[in-house]
Amino acid sequence: MSEIINILIVGVGGQGTILASKVLAGVVQEKGHEVKIAEIHGMSQRGGSVFTQVRYGANIASPTIPQGEADIILAFEKLEALRWLSYLKKNGRILINDQRIDPMPVIMGTVEYPADALQIIQDKCQNVTMIDGVSEALKAGNIKSVNMVLLGVLSKFLDFDGDIWLKVMQETIPAKFIDVNLKAFEAGRKY
Amino acid sequence: MKKLLTGNEAIARGAWEAGVVVCTAYPGTPSTQITEHAAEYDEMYAEWSPNEKVALEVGGGAAIAGGRAMVAMKHVGVNVAADPLFTLAYTGINGGLLLVAADDPGMHSSQNEQDSRHFGRAAKVPILEPADSQEAKDFTKLAFELSESFDTPVMLRVTTRVAHAQTTVELGDRQEVGLKKYEKIAAKYVMVPAYARRRHVVVESRLGKLQEYSETASLNRIEWNDTKIGVITSGVTYQYVKETMKDASILKLGITFPLPRKLITEFAEQVDKLYVIEELEPFIEDYIKSWGIEVHGKDTFSVIGEILPETIREKMGIEVENTVDNNEAASAIPIRPPVLCPGCPHRGLFYVLSKLKTTVAGDIGCYTLGSLAPLNAMDTTICMGASIGNAIGMEKARGKDFARNLVAVIGDSTFIHSGITGLIDVVYNKATTTTIILDNRTTGMTGHQENPTTGFTIKGEPIKEVDLELLVKAIGVERVVVVDPFDLDKVEKTLKEEMAAEEPSVIITKRICALIDKESDKTPYIVSQEACTGCMRCMKLACPCIIKEGKKVRINTAQCVGCGLCVTVCPSGAIKKEGEANV
Structure with a gap:
């Protein structure tokens, strides 16, 4: 990987991408890297497409990842994976939660959800990892912990010790929910 | 100490x-x-x-x-605040006054x-444009210095990407x-025509001084590189230029009004081809053109939407290797517009x-x-507060009968x-x-802020809330009904009655709001597949669950909130x- 690592997290508003990126940012900072994060708040939270762009390394100018430069895309939803695919480096890795969330135009039947989304992605990238995040989250005890399952999978491809992840999670997540989230993260890490 | 802050946090800091x-x-x-x-x-x-x-x-x-006072708002908020802004520019200040205007290129939420x-220039106040969170903090502090030394309000103009991006900031x-000592000076603060005429002279002379300051201020700086292409830029676009045009010389402007004419002219003379890369309007570019300098900008870049690193590459013909070509598939991807939340x-x-059309x-x-x-249940959305005026206008143009199936809807x-x-x-x-x-x-x-009707201040102190019923009655509306919007029968009955009434009603x-409701039972609902007849009536609710x-x-x-x-x-x-049991 080059001197800047670019990680793009994409999903649907309400899926918990923001917490996942918060933990990731915490881990990156813990290791003393220079970091820039781009995110959009506001209308996009209401069930629309959401993204967080995390860049770390040295001499980072733009807070957004230029198209075609993401080392890893972590997609919480299949259609969003396809939407952001052009941001991936050719030899980059894409981690996809095997979940389909229909956008309103699909729910209404005005357009179709692309049935071949995964096929298109697989044709264009060599490093595709599919994750059954929902099952793993249910096993961990709460369907809402999908975000930590996915973060656990992402952690396998990044050069940070497991202890740092746990430390940051404990600092970031309210005590009430920490056990389920740690369990979900571990499940992802072993996935 | 260094800390990762959004531009907004950095401005508050x-x-x-x-x-x-x-x-x-x-x-x-x-x-x-910023204000949170x-x-x-x-x-x-x-x-x-x-x-x-x-x-x-x-x-x-x-x-x-x-x-010292700071006032923050989004770009369209400046329209609302324009009246005091233009005259505060005449009176000048005493303690420093900063107006933060946050623009939203690409209209992520606008x-x-x-x-x-354009507003800063029209009001004749200086404009600073930070490019990251460190500058957002530094320029905010500098703005107060400038405000007091030039006796003027100052505008700090940020864009969504600066406001929401997190970058490292050295804390102080x-x-x-x-x-500052308060003195009663009517000739400065009471803008009757006789005094305002004198203050306008002060405003114009102050602009000249600000222009001189802009020429030598360290926040306008040149980063020399190859001189084949020179780029003048400001704000987050500077970061994108640095990211994508590694060979270009850059004149980074921290003050975009008044512009440093001499500095820009010198820079222009030393590069073979001059570009201004700025989001939205050709604000800097138009000035440079008016000075007779050959410059490219909006002939290459659009006035519409954001300029991102990939936009610069595309427009400047910079090739990128190793991208995943997804253009073909991208055109067929259904959009995912935001929706009313579950609950x-x-x-x-x-x-x-929607049902009553x-x-x-x-x-x-x-x-x-x-x-x-x-739902398709809205005919107009113009600006904050426009609904009621628009409804009046519709009735005045089309007559009272038209108002019998017309409402204004406002939060x-x-x-x-x-x-x-x-x-x-x-x-x-x-x-x-x-x-x-x-x-x-x-x-x-905007993410659940208190307001005068919620009973709490920004700091969470309880206060007497505005009683909407009493307020509208005091205005003279005699028909006022309060309903639970989930009581669909009552909503429909009330709507029909109130629209039928040929008098004002509220x-x-x-x-x-479902997102802050802590009391309701959040157990989700499920559909019995045996009992569902497939009538699809529930689909008309446009519930994403x-x-x-x-x-x-x-x-x-997973999403249903019950x-x-x-x-x-x-x-x-x-x-x-x-x-x-047994659904």
Whole structure:
């Protein structure tokens, strides 16, 4: 990987991408890297497409990842994976939660959800990892912990010790929910 | 100490370090978090003002009284605050006064993409444009210095990407600057024509001095590189140019009004080809052209939307290796527009409005999402508070009969912001408008800020809340009804009655925003596949949790918050709480 690592997290508003990126940012900072994060708040939270762009390394100018430069895309939803695919480096890795969330135009039947989304992605990238995040989250005890399952999978491809992840999670997540989230993260890490 | 901060957090921090004593704002994306963070510092008074005009008037008062004050708003908020802005530029300040204007190129969460720099120039106040969070903090502090040394309000113009991006900031301590001496100087602060004529002379002479300052200020700087291409840029676009045009020489402008003409001319003379890369309007470019300098800008880049690193590569013909080509597939990807949340109280009202095919003059807030398919229940959305005026105009143009199936729809916070005057017009000018105030106990779209109707201040102190019923009655509306928007029968009956009445009426739909509701049972509902007849009536609610599967429907239990609105429209009793016996 080059001197800047670019990680793009994409999903649907309400899926918990923001917490996942918060933990990731915490881990990156813990290791003393220079970091820039781009995110959009506001209308996009209401069930629309959401993204967080995390860049770390040295001499980072733009807070957004230029198209075609993401080392890893972590997609919480299949259609969003396809939407952001052009941001991936050719030899980059894409981690996809095997979940389909229909956008309103699909729910209404005005357009179709692309049935071949995964096929298109697989044709264009060599490093595709599919994750059954929902099952793993249910096993961990709460369907809402999908975000930590996915973060656990992402952690396998990044050069940070497991202890740092746990430390940051404990600092970031309210005590009430920490056990389920740690369990979900571990499940992802072993996935 | 260094810390990762959003641009908005950094601006709040900068104000605190600069010894600011008063921070005011009306929430608006992307500026909202500036004042939320400012409110976290005990040394600063902070308030959510009813609207941006009041916010700037409070800030102006604080500054005239000798304290440093910061006022934050989104770009369209500057329109509302324009009146005090233009005249505060005449009076000048005493303690420093900073107006933060947050523009939204690409309209991530806005109704237009106007360029606030036009306002800064029109009001004749200096404009600073930071490119990251460190600069956001530094420029905020500098703005107070400039404001006091030149006796002028200062505009700090940021864009969504600067406001919301997190970058590293070196933190400093608060400098207690104290209050400046307050003196009564009518000739400076009472803008009657005789005094204002004299102050206009001061404004023009001040601009000349600011122009001189701009020529040598360290926040305008040249980064020499290859001189084949020179780029003049400002704000976050500077970062994109650095990222993508590694060989170019760059003139980075931190002050974009008044522009450093000599510096720009010198830079232009030393490069073979000159570009201005700026988002939105050709603000810098037009000046350079007017000086007779050959420059490229909007002949290459659009005035519409954001400029991103990939935009610069595309427009400047910079090849990138190794990208995944997805253009073909991208064109067929369904868009994912935002929707009313699961459990949203507005859904009940819009379901009925949609059913009655009512003409709806709409407004700005979460409920603007009621305009989207399949609800399609909004005819107009112009600006904060416009709904009521628009409805009056529709009736005055098309006659009273048209008003019999017409409503104005406005949120609680938006009504306080600028809907009250519209309602006064209804009564005063004998319109028969039915106004619906959607009271969800918060300012929803911007992320749940308190407002005068919620009973709490920005710092969480309880206060007496505005009683909307009493308020509208005091205006002269005699027909006032409060309904629960989830009581669909009552909503429909009330709507029909009030629209039929040939006099002003107000319906207040009262139900707490689902995202802050801590009390309701959140157990999700499920659909009995045996009982579901596939009538699809529930689909008309436009709830993102209800999914059509084959000829029947299913509920996404991960997202469902158990509001039960679907139960009330299901004719077959097929929807039950999860865990209830034998569904």
